Amino acid sequence: MSKSYEELPLTPISDTPSTVNLTGLWRVMRPVVDKSKCKKCMMCWKYCPDAVIVLVDGVPVIDLKYCKGCGICAEECPSKCIVMVREGGE
Amino acid sequence: MRMVMTGNYASAYGAKLARAEVIAAYPITPQTSIVEKLAEFVSTGELKAKFIPVESEHSAMAACIAAQTAGARTYTATSSHGLTLMHEVLIWASGARLPIVMTNVSRAMAPPWSVWVDHMDSVAQRDTGWLQFYCQSNQEVLDTIIMAYKICESGGVMLPAMIIEDAFILSHTSEPVDVPEQEVVDSFLPAYSPELKIEVGKAMGFGSLVKPDQYMEFRYKAMLGMKEAHDRILRVEQEFKHIFAREHGGLLERYRCEDAEAVLVAAGSVAATAKDVVDALRDKGMKVGLARMRTFRPFPQEEIRAIASKVDGMAVLDRSYTFGAAGAMFTEVKASAYSGQKRPIVKNYIAGLGGRDITPKILERIFEDILVFTKRGEESDVEWVDVAGLPRKWR
Amino acid sequence: MAKTTIPEEEFAFPGSTGCPGCGANLVMRYLLKGLGERTIVSIPACCWAVMPGYWPSNCLKVPILYTAFEATGAAISGLRAALDVKGIEDVTVVGFAGDGGTVDIGLQAMSGAAERRTDAIYVMYDNEAYMNTGIQRSGSTPWGAWTTTTPVGNTHDYKHESKKDIMTIMQAHRIPYAATVSPAFPEDFIKKVEKAKKIKGFRFLHALSPCPPGWRTNPKLTIEVARLAVDTRIFPLYEMEQGRVHITRKGKGLPIIDYLKVQGRFQHLTEPEISSMQKAVDDSWIMLLLKESSGT
Numbered sequence: 001m002s003k004s005y006e007e008l009p010l011t012p013i014s015d016t017p018s019t020v021n022l023t024g025l026w027r028v029m030r031p032v033v034d035k036s037k038c039k040k041c042m043m044c045w046k047y048c049p050d051a052v053i054v055l056v057d058g059v060p061v062i063d064l065k066y067c068k069g070c071g072i073c074a075e076e077c078p079s080k081c082i083v084m085v086r087e088g089g090e
Numbered sequence: 091m092r093m094v095m096t097g098n099y100a101s102a103y104g105a106k107l108a109r110a111e112v113i114a115a116y117p118i119t120p121q122t123s124i125v126e127k128l129a130e131f132v133s134t135g136e137l138k139a140k141f142i143p144v145e146s147e148h149s150a151m152a153a154c155i156a157a158q159t160a161g162a163r164t165y166t167a168t169s170s171h172g173l174t175l176m177h178e179v180l181i182w183a184s185g186a187r188l189p190i191v192m193t194n195v196s197r198a199m200a201p202p203w204s205v206w207v208d209h210m211d212s213v214a215q216r217d218t219g220w221l222q223f224y225c226q227s228n229q230e231v232l233d234t235i236i237m238a239y240k241i242c243e244s245g246g247v248m249l250p251a252m253i254i255e256d257a258f259i260l261s262h263t264s265e266p267v268d269v270p271e272q273e274v275v276d277s278f279l280p281a282y283s284p285e286l287k288i289e290v291g292k293a294m295g296f297g298s299l300v301k302p303d304q305y306m307e308f309r310y311k312a313m314l315g316m317k318e319a320h321d322r323i324l325r326v327e328q329e330f331k332h333i334f335a336r337e338h339g340g341l342l343e344r345y346r347c348e349d350a351e352a353v354l355v356a357a358g359s360v361a362a363t364a365k366d367v368v369d370a371l372r373d374k375g376m377k378v379g380l381a382r383m384r385t386f387r388p389f390p391q392e393e394i395r396a397i398a399s400k401v402d403g404m405a406v407l408d409r410s411y412t413f414g415a416a417g418a419m420f421t422e423v424k425a426s427a428y429s430g431q432k433r434p435i436v437k438n439y440i441a442g443l444g445g446r447d448i449t450p451k452i453l454e455r456i457f458e459d460i461l462v463f464t465k466r467g468e469e470s471d472v473e474w475v476d477v478a479g480l481p482r483k484w485r
Numbered sequence: 486m487a488k489t490t491i492p493e494e495e496f497a498f499p500g501s502t503g504c505p506g507c508g509a510n511l512v513m514r515y516l517l518k519g520l521g522e523r524t525i526v527s528i529p530a531c532c533w534a535v536m537p538g539y540w541p542s543n544c545l546k547v548p549i550l551y552t553a554f555e556a557t558g559a560a561i562s563g564l565r566a567a568l569d570v571k572g573i574e575d576v577t578v579v580g581f582a583g584d585g586g587t588v589d590i591g592l593q594a595m596s597g598a599a600e601r602r603t604d605a606i607y608v609m610y611d612n613e614a615y616m617n618t619g620i621q622r623s624g625s626t627p628w629g630a631w632t633t634t635t636p637v638g639n640t641h642d643y644k645h646e647s648k649k650d651i652m653t654i655m656q657a658h659r660i661p662y663a664a665t666v667s668p669a670f671p672e673d674f675i676k677k678v679e680k681a682k683k684i685k686g687f688r689f690l691h692a693l694s695p696c697p698p699g700w701r702t703n704p705k706l707t708i709e710v711a712r713l714a715v716d717t718r719i720f721p722l723y724e725m726e727q728g729r730v731h732i733t734r735k736g737k738g739l740p741i742i743d744y745l746k747v748q749g750r751f752q753h754l755t756e757p758e759i760s761s762m763q764k765a766v767d768d769s770w771i772m773l774l775l776k777e778s779s780g781t
Contacts, residue, residue: 001303002303002304002307003304003307004307005307005308005310005311005314008304008307008308008311009286010187010248010286010311010315011185011186011187011286011296011297011308012297012298012299012300012304012308012540012541013286013294013295013296013298013540013541014294014295014298014537014538014540014541014542014543014549015293015294015295015541015543016541016542016543017293017498017500017542017543017544018498018499018500018501018502018537018538018542018543018544019498019499019500020500020538020542021500021501021502021538021542022500023499023500023501023502026505042489042490045489046489046490046491046671047511047668047671047708049503049505049506049507049508049510049511049514049707050499050500050501050503050510051495051497051499051514052499063499065499066499066500068504068505068506069505070505070506070697070704070705070707071505071506071703071704071705072506072704072705072707072708074705075705075706075708075709076708076709084705111567111570111571112563112566112567112570114559114562114563114566138570139570140566140567140569140570142562142563142566142601143601144559144562144597145593145594145596145597145600146593146594146597148555148556148559148594149556149558149559149562149593149594149597150559152552152553152556152559152560152563152594153559153560153562153563153566154563155552155556155560155563156527156550156552156559156560156561156562156563156564156567157563157564157566157567158563158567159550160525160550160563160564160567160568160571161567161571162566162567162570162571164563178553179553179556182552182553288525288548288550288564289548290522290523290524290525290548290573290576291522291523291547291548292548293543293545293546293547293548294543294548294549295537295540295543295545295548295549295550295551296548296549296550296551297550297551297552298537298539298540298541298543298551299534299535299538299539299540300539300540301539301540304540
């Protein structure tokens with residue numbers, strides 16, 4: 001729905017956080033974390049390009065609203081406690 | 091203080107009095123002395139500004155855009171190939187709604203190489219969204235730079251402006267110029283304080299990507315800005331007149347047009363010469379007038395229509411050729427005149443390209459020609475004046 | 486919980502429209518972790534002009550100035566001049582441009598900004614082609630790579646020109662600090678950013694930015710590829726302070742084939758071609774070691 005010209009600023013200024021873009025909808029594969037194996041090394045948090053991993057007591061919690069399923073966290077995890085599973089059925 | 095100075099120095103003094111804060115410029119004949127003078131003002135501390143000696147005109151405008159977005163009042167100057175090199179970012183500046191002020195010393199385009207006056211460079215930027223002021227005197231150059239900042243920085247306008255000096259005729263010719271006192275200019279022109287600007291810690295992106303469902307509305311707003319500029323120019327000039335006791339004719343300066351049978355429309359220094367020719371011809375009983383196109387943007391549509399409704403014949407002198415159906419200024423004048431009840435005959439003269447002198451004699455012949463075709467009731471659309479090899483002699 | 490080895494605070498929101506596994510996303514993330522909130526970023530036409538999302542979406546917590554393609558060097562000059570004239574201090578001005586917008590169309594403006602000793606950090610995120618427009622070759626595309634304008638095809642027509650050596654170009658500008666960084670080594674990356682932040686004048690960071698669609702890699706391998714680039718020494722990690730080379734990570738010295746075999750854009754290369762590439766990489770590495778030891 002287009003905004004009326006009267007409601008617009010003079011020039012397009014972006015001031016809304018990008019959290020409006022639910023990039024989780026792009027996903028084909030989803031990361032699943034096995035907390036029991038997690039060594040709290042924080043590699044996954046460090047390497048996530050989209051910063052959708054937060055550490056809760058050192059253990060990764062992945063925000064699936066935004067996770068694009070790139071698989072970097074699973075690939076880089078030294079304990080192999082993150083597995084990528086296919087969306088929409090195992 | 092009354093001084094004798096060139097048009098280029100008038101530009102430099104104008105920018106200095108307007109307290110430009112960031113100046114980014116690249117040298118090109120015949121603009122160079124503007125930038126040299128400003129560099130001098132900055133180095134002595136007379137002008138508290140940052141001077142960026144950029145490595146190209148495109149970068150000059152890009153640097154001004156960035157600085158203006160961060161809240162600084164900016165100025166630059168260029169000419170000819172420098173202006174055309176900037177074309178991409180000229181459009182950016184107006185789309186970004188930044189009230190940058192620039193002097194363009196209007197000079198011919200190559201090839202052939204030429205350093206002399208020609209309006210093709212300026213006219214070719216008529217699509218960029220910049221206000222365009224074509225000056226006829228060095229006084230007007232200085233005054234218009236100061237006025238332009240006030241016009242453009244007003245919330246309803248917020249568009250950039252170019253002040254056009256004819257190469258060498260104004261830029262390098264000395265004339266008496268009244269240079270106002272800084273305090274008086276300060277009382278007329280307040281500091282630049284935009285509503286929105288880049289601020290540390292404020293997460294805003296300037297110049298973002300917009301989908302088809304919203305782009306048009308931004309362009310519409312820019313159009314409204316140019317429309318508002320029409321009234322704003324007149325109001326600011328009245329304010330200027332009130333303080334400095336000078337004005338320069340608004341958007342279209344009319345000289346002896348009230349009872350004219352035929353009117354010539356022209357821009358730049360040639361219009362000043364044409365006024366003398368009008369006086370001489372009036373003494374001989376010929377009822378002619380001169381309408382000086384002071385602003386080509388915003389286009390003085392109402393003013394042109396007002397003249398067209400009263401005269402039988404009009405002519406437009408284009409000091410440029412832009413390969414259209416006819417000269418650029420002529421085309422827009424004729425289109426404006428067309429929608430009136432009374433349609434005068436309108437003819438186009440292409441003259442003075444590449445610095446070819448448009449003498450009083452040539453102008454006399456042009457006025458005579460206008461009266462002839464007005465009486466005859468028909469015109470031959472476009473005529474190139476003073477081209478060797480064409481049958482008609484003008485000198 | 487153990488302390489994080491890189492600053493914890495994030496300066497980007499989720500929801501950027503970069504591809505899954507985008508190296509450029511990481512480059513910006515690490516850069517801003519090192520620079521902090523008092524930063525203004527100038528972004529020309531490139532992937533990052535689009536990644537914050539359509540208006541009015543912004544994925545960064547710092548102000549962004551979007552500019553025309555070739556204008557980054559000029560824009561950072563203008564930004565710094567405005568901040569100076571207004572007396573606004575303690576702000577890092579950053580030009581964040583792609584390889585095309587730096588070594589090709591943006592070279593003139595950047596060179597001018599460097600020559601004028603503009604007080605800013607210029608970051609070239611190098612995904613080694615014009616990726617935003619669909620993987621066309623740039624001056625920074627490495628020898629041997631497939632791109633859409635060096636399409637291999639029947640004529641084996643990959644990119645036959647060498648990658649422009651932007652770090653040597655910056656060395657010739659005699660700037661106070663330049664460094665190469667890779668997202669596979671975030672501690673090294675951010676340490677260099679923090680170091681650059683403290684220096685006045687023109688600073689340059691060359692960031693390797695693996696691009697899954699452009700390099701034909703599996704998105705999950707972005708870090709692995711960025712690591713192999715350093716370990717095979719095709720993208721060594723070093724600094725130049727006042728032009729003096731200092732290698733910050735020697736890398737394992739793995740054969741170049743390890744780097745090439747995980748990227749689809751190099752699959753067409755024959756053994757002799759890979760050998761010649763190995764030799765070129767070896768020669769460059771020796772040159773870099775010589776630069777370091779000779780103190781120039």
